Structures are given as structure tokens and as C-alpha cells.
Amino acid sequence: MPKLSLQLKNIVKAYGAVPVLKGVSVDAEEGEFVVLLGPSGCGKSTLLHAIAGLHPIDSGDIVIEGRSVTDMPTRDRDVAMVFQSYALYPNMTVAQNIGFPLRMRKIPAAEIASRVGEVARLLQIEPLLERRPRELSGGQRQRVAIGRALVRDPKVFLFDEPLSNLDATLRVETRSEIKRLHAQLGKTMIYVTHDQIEAMTLATKIVVMNKGDIQQIGTPHEVYHHPANLFVARFVGSPTMHMFAGTLVKGADGISFDDGKGWRVPVQGVDPIAAGQAVLLGLRPEHIVLAQPGSGESATVESVEPTGPEDNVVLTIRGQEAIARFPTGSVEAGSTVAVTLDIAKASLFAADSGLRLN
Incomplete structure (x- = not known):
């Protein structure tokens, strides 16, 4: 010991x-x-x-x-x-x-x-x-x-x-x-x-x-x-983790996150008893990655902040602003890009208590 x-x-x-x-x-x-x-x-x-x-x-x-x-x-x-x-x-x-x-x-x-x-x-x-x-x-x-x-x-x-x-x-x-x-x-x-x-x-x-x-x-x-x-x-983390607001819903395939605006994604490690609970789905900047045009989620580039080897990029995704880190010079402000959200690495928090659920 x-x-x-x-x-x-x-x-x-x-x-x-x-x-x-x-x-x-x-x-x-x-x-x-x-x-x-x-x-x-x-x-x-x-x-x-x-x-x-x-x-x-x-x-x-x-x-x-x-x-x-x-x-x-x-x-x-x-x-x-x-x-x-x-x-x-x-x-x-x-x-x-x-x-x-x-x-x-x-x-x-x-x-x-x-x-x-x-x-x-x-x-x-x-x-x-x-x-x-x-x-x-x-x-x-x-x-x-x-x-x-x-x-x-x-x-x-x-x-x-x-x-x-x-x-x-x-x-x-x-x-x-x-x-x-x-x-x-x-x-x-x-x-x-x-x-x-x-x-x-x-x-x-x-x-x-x-x-x-x-x-x-x-x-x-x-x-x-x-x-x-x-x-x-x-x-902890800079830029900070972005939170998407939504609800946990139970379906035939298990528990999913639903933002109430047509976006529903399955989530892992959540007790089924939590279904119906208001939650926040958190993604780090590195969990948002560029994808091939026409795939993933459509995002508008609001601004680009060069930091050297990478750019901090403010995106609007499904009506919400989030920050990603992309290779320097890979996107321009005002453009529309395709991104993939790594939901498997997302953190889920109860909206009321703020405690982690997964």
C-alpha cells in the first residue's frame, strides 16, 4: 500500500x-x-x-x-x-x-x-x-x-x-x-x-x-x-468545452440525445432511468473535425483565430456556436464546411445539478 x-x-x-x-x-x-x-x-x-x-x-x-x-x-x-x-x-x-x-x-x-x-x-x-x-x-x-x-x-x-x-x-x-x-x-x-x-x-x-x-x-x-x-x-481546457442543450430519450436502440430541433444521436454509458432528463452534451474542440463536403454536419465558419500550428475556429452548428481546432489555413471566415462530431467522446451532464451522467 x-x-x-x-x-x-x-x-x-x-x-x-x-x-x-x-x-x-x-x-x-x-x-x-x-x-x-x-x-x-x-x-x-x-x-x-x-x-x-x-x-x-x-x-x-x-x-x-x-x-x-x-x-x-x-x-x-x-x-x-x-x-x-x-x-x-x-x-x-x-x-x-x-x-x-x-x-x-x-x-x-x-x-x-x-x-x-x-x-x-x-x-x-x-x-x-x-x-x-x-x-x-x-x-x-x-x-x-x-x-x-x-x-x-x-x-x-x-x-x-x-x-x-x-x-x-x-x-x-x-x-x-x-x-x-x-x-x-x-x-x-x-x-x-x-x-x-x-x-x-x-x-x-x-x-x-x-x-x-x-x-x-x-x-x-x-x-x-x-x-x-x-x-x-x-x-479545464482551452478553448473550453462546448455544451449542446437537449433531452435524453429512450428508443429501440437505447438512449439518445435529442436537441428538440431534429438532431438525435445515440449516447453510451447512460443509465436508462435518466430518460426524459434535460441534459447538456459537451464536446471538446478536438471532437469537432473537418469532414468531406456533403458528409457529417454543415457548419458556418464565423471567425478564425490563428495560434500558430492550429487555428481556433468559431463555428455555428445547428444554430449554436462552438469552437474547433483546425489545421492552420484550412478554413476561411464566412465559408460553410462539413464537420464530424465525435459523439462517442462526448460528456453528458444533468442540466439541473451539473453532474456528469456518463
């Missing part, structure tokens, strides 16, 4: 009368990369800060490697945090910044120098050790901040949107660096972001949050391809 590095048990937190965390429970196995994903204000940073001991919780329990740390000060929790703002000491060199946590623990100078050297080699920042933060780029500063966390060798690493201050190129480079470090170290990492690309590329487990509640916990594949509800379906 996998060893649990971190257990969050029914964490509740409010600021005055405003609930921020509404009974959040998450388990992180040893070596997992868990991403807390959600929009601003969903409670993900508050949860991370609670793990670190920076914010006291109202109720619940935080357990690290079988030991409750809920009432322990930050210094005794054996966690290390990487902040969005780097939080480096401007008057210290890179080597001094990285070694600072060890000096606070009264570690001998020779051991500090050795461990700082190891971390610098791991992060490939050895030539920077005598520089000060003002002499570094944003990406280099973030590496130093990561190095300061690494040198402590904690049980759990905490990352609070560490890439949000970097430009696009540095974000990609630093994201790859963090992924490499995780693979190399095998340490448990908890990472907060609102960026779904970061979540999909880094995580072994994604925790999708909204308004202080967990919406879904799963692998990147599960969260993207099998969203638990409408919020997850719409939040």
Missing part, C-alpha cells in the same frame, strides 16, 4: 463570516506531484498556506507522514515553500540565500557549503553563487528560491504559483526544470496554480477547487477527458 506523505482531513477555514475552505480533504502519496487548480479566490492558496502553518485553520487535521502538525509552528512541520515573489534577501549572495535555512538551524559551515554546492549543481546555477538577486533574471531568481527550499530536504515541497511572475519563455523553461527536479528527487510536491497548462504538464494528481470546495480529484487525463461536473468541464 502506498505511503501517505500528506493528509488533509476536513479542513475548514473562514475569514469572519466568509467561508474560504468548506471541509476540504485530500491525500497525497509519497512522491506525488499534486496540483491545486482553480480560479482566483477558490481557496487553493489558503489551503497551501494552511499546510505550511502560515494560516491557522478553524477545524480539521493536517497530517504529514502520520504525524498531526495542525497545531505545530511552521518551523517544526518539515515543509519548504517556494513563493510567487521569490522572497530572496537582496543583501545576500545566491549561496548565502540558499544556505540561509541551514544557518538558522546552526548547521556547521562546511556542511552548509557542501549542501549548497549540491543544490547549485542540481539546478545548474553554480556560476551564480557569488551574485546578488539584483544581478539575476527572473528565472534565475526563481531557481535560487527553489534551491533554498531544496537545501532543507523537507518531507513536502510547497509551491505557491511560482511561475506567475515570469514571461512566457521563462515559464516554459522553469516548468520543465521543476518537472525534472520532481522526477529526479521523487519528493512529494504540492503546487498551486490557476494555469491549467501548468497543471496538466506537471501533475500526477490534480485537485480542482471552486469556492472553497473540491470539484474533482484525478489524474490530468481523468480531469480533462472525464470531468466530474460542468464547472470542471468548462474550467
Whole structure:
């Protein structure tokens, strides 16, 4: 049975009368990369800060490697945090910044120098050790901040949107660096972001949050391809999943989706008891593909947004607008094209509750 590095048990937190965390429970196995994903204000940073001991919780329990740390000060929790703002000491060199946590623990100078050297080699920042933060780029500063966390060798690493201050190129480079470090170290990492690309590329487990509640916990594949509800379906994925409104009807061939305007398609994995229920049929952009003229569904191209290798294309299909991704230059605005809808990969949601039905 996998060893649990971190257990969050029914964490509740409010600021005055405003609930921020509404009974959040998450388990992180040893070596997992868990991403807390959600929009601003969903409670993900508050949860991370609670793990670190920076914010006291109202109720619940935080357990690290079988030991409750809920009432322990930050210094005794054996966690290390990487902040969005780097939080480096401007008057210290890179080597001094990285070694600072060890000096606070009264570690001998020779051991500090050795461990700082190891971390610098791991992060490939050895030539920077005598520089000060003002002499570094944003990406280099973030590496130093990561190095300061690494040198402590904690049980759990905490990352609070560490890439949000970097430009696009540095974000990609630093994201790859963090992924490499995780693979190399095998340490448990908890990472907060609102960026779904970061979540999909880094995580072994994604925790999708909204308004202080967990919406879904799963692998990147599960969260993207099998969203638990409408919020997850719409939040994860860019462009977002498009929803066709309709009703489930029962026929001789099983359950079908009917939009009430003459479009009826069979759907799989739905309990027959759901017949008659108002639903939303969700399709990702890649589930809408170009077809040979005269086949499939007729669609009008409303607009084309080039993104490089592909175009985001706004289509009107059966009176509704949907977004597809087509090869660059394959269609023009104002034209009529034939498309095939991959209904076998569609997600079905109850119109009232928003819960997934298939």
C-alpha cells in the first residue's frame, strides 16, 4: 500500500463570516506531484498556506507522514515553500540565500557549503553563487528560491504559483526544470496554480477547487477527458468545452440525445432511468473535425483565430456556436464546411445539478 506523505482531513477555514475552505480533504502519496487548480479566490492558496502553518485553520487535521502538525509552528512541520515573489534577501549572495535555512538551524559551515554546492549543481546555477538577486533574471531568481527550499530536504515541497511572475519563455523553461527536479528527487510536491497548462504538464494528481470546495480529484487525463461536473468541464481546457442543450430519450436502440430541433444521436454509458432528463452534451474542440463536403454536419465558419500550428475556429452548428481546432489555413471566415462530431467522446451532464451522467 502506498505511503501517505500528506493528509488533509476536513479542513475548514473562514475569514469572519466568509467561508474560504468548506471541509476540504485530500491525500497525497509519497512522491506525488499534486496540483491545486482553480480560479482566483477558490481557496487553493489558503489551503497551501494552511499546510505550511502560515494560516491557522478553524477545524480539521493536517497530517504529514502520520504525524498531526495542525497545531505545530511552521518551523517544526518539515515543509519548504517556494513563493510567487521569490522572497530572496537582496543583501545576500545566491549561496548565502540558499544556505540561509541551514544557518538558522546552526548547521556547521562546511556542511552548509557542501549542501549548497549540491543544490547549485542540481539546478545548474553554480556560476551564480557569488551574485546578488539584483544581478539575476527572473528565472534565475526563481531557481535560487527553489534551491533554498531544496537545501532543507523537507518531507513536502510547497509551491505557491511560482511561475506567475515570469514571461512566457521563462515559464516554459522553469516548468520543465521543476518537472525534472520532481522526477529526479521523487519528493512529494504540492503546487498551486490557476494555469491549467501548468497543471496538466506537471501533475500526477490534480485537485480542482471552486469556492472553497473540491470539484474533482484525478489524474490530468481523468480531469480533462472525464470531468466530474460542468464547472470542471468548462474550467479545464482551452478553448473550453462546448455544451449542446437537449433531452435524453429512450428508443429501440437505447438512449439518445435529442436537441428538440431534429438532431438525435445515440449516447453510451447512460443509465436508462435518466430518460426524459434535460441534459447538456459537451464536446471538446478536438471532437469537432473537418469532414468531406456533403458528409457529417454543415457548419458556418464565423471567425478564425490563428495560434500558430492550429487555428481556433468559431463555428455555428445547428444554430449554436462552438469552437474547433483546425489545421492552420484550412478554413476561411464566412465559408460553410462539413464537420464530424465525435459523439462517442462526448460528456453528458444533468442540466439541473451539473453532474456528469456518463
